[in-house]
Amino acid sequence: MNAANDARPATTPAADRPILQLTDIWQRFGGLVANAEVTFDVPRGQILGLIGPNGAGKSTLFGIIAGARAPVQGQVVFEGRDVTRLDAPARCALGIARTYQVPRSFDSMSVLDNVMVGSFSRHTRAAAAREAALEVLDFTGLIGRAGASAGDLTPPEKRRLEVARALATEPRLLLLDEVMTGLTPSEARKGVELIRRIRDRGITVIMVEHVMEIVMPLVDRAIVLNLGRVLSQGAPQEVVRDPAVVAAYLGDRHRAA
Incomplete structure (x- = not known):
């Protein structure tokens, strides 16, 4: 990394600083404003729910946090460092990982090899990368499918593989994009348990979800986007009562309920 990306001056100990700080984020696509004046902090060790109607700007904001696209205005600070202009591989190296709403597995490769793609970002030796990948597969409940082709996985298993590959990069901040979509109630319960265990490992989680019955009991804090702007943020029980x-x-x- 170069000196052009100077850290924001630290005024509090690192352990007490938010892991992520977004300040006045704007994103435009031609005349369309996708995000406007988005400002919030993410305390470390929390599960944050990013919710809102379709077209609210959630996916665009996810991409900005992950480094897929820089905002036209505003600042992204991760672990006290300004990363606004860093690309996705550089942010992954710093500890930001994400999944995708549509799984992006390498279907002709084995499940183990898919996860090793992630672990090679931390381990240069194949043996070490394989050992790390196997540990992640065990943690995510996919160890029994390690030798299977990724293309043979069920849709819920493919979503779990997305999570496993992201975890193999050893992130400090994990962005989960609708990993609960299309799951049965029993599969969703397993997904909730996995996300809580990820948080228990000290990994901060930001998740985009539409299934409110899953999101609200799970997250520590919720941020609602609407038309690209922050409409409400706070404890989930407060947010759902916001008129x-x-x-x-x-x-x-919901109002009637």
Whole structure:
């Protein structure tokens, strides 16, 4: 990394600083404003839910945090360092990993080899990368499928493989993009348990989800986006009672409930 990406001056001990700070983030695509004035901090060790209706700007913001695209305005600070102009591989090296809403597995490769793709970002020797990948597969419940082709996995297993490959990069911040979509209730319970165990490992989690029944009991804090802006943020039980959130996202049926 070069000296152009200077860290924001630290005013608090590293352990007490938010792991991620977004300040006045704007993103435009031509005349379309995808994100506007987005500012929030993410305390380390929490599970943060990023929710909102379709077109709210969640995926765009996810991409900005991961380094897929730089904002047209604003600042992204990770672990006290300004990473706004760093690309995704550089941010991965610093400890930011993500999954994708549509799984991006290498279907002709084995499950183990898929996860080793992630572990090679931390281990240069194949034996060490393989050992690390096997540990992640055991942690995520996929060890029994290590030798299977990724293309033969069920959709829920492919979502879990996305998580495993991201975990193999040994992140400090994990971005989960709709990993619960399409799961049965029993599969969703296993997914919730996995996310809690990830947090228990000291990894901060930001997750985009639409299934409110899953998100709200799981997250420590929720941020609601609407039309690219932060509509509400706070404890989940407070956010779901916010009249603006009910009107813009949850709807009259939730208000009645």
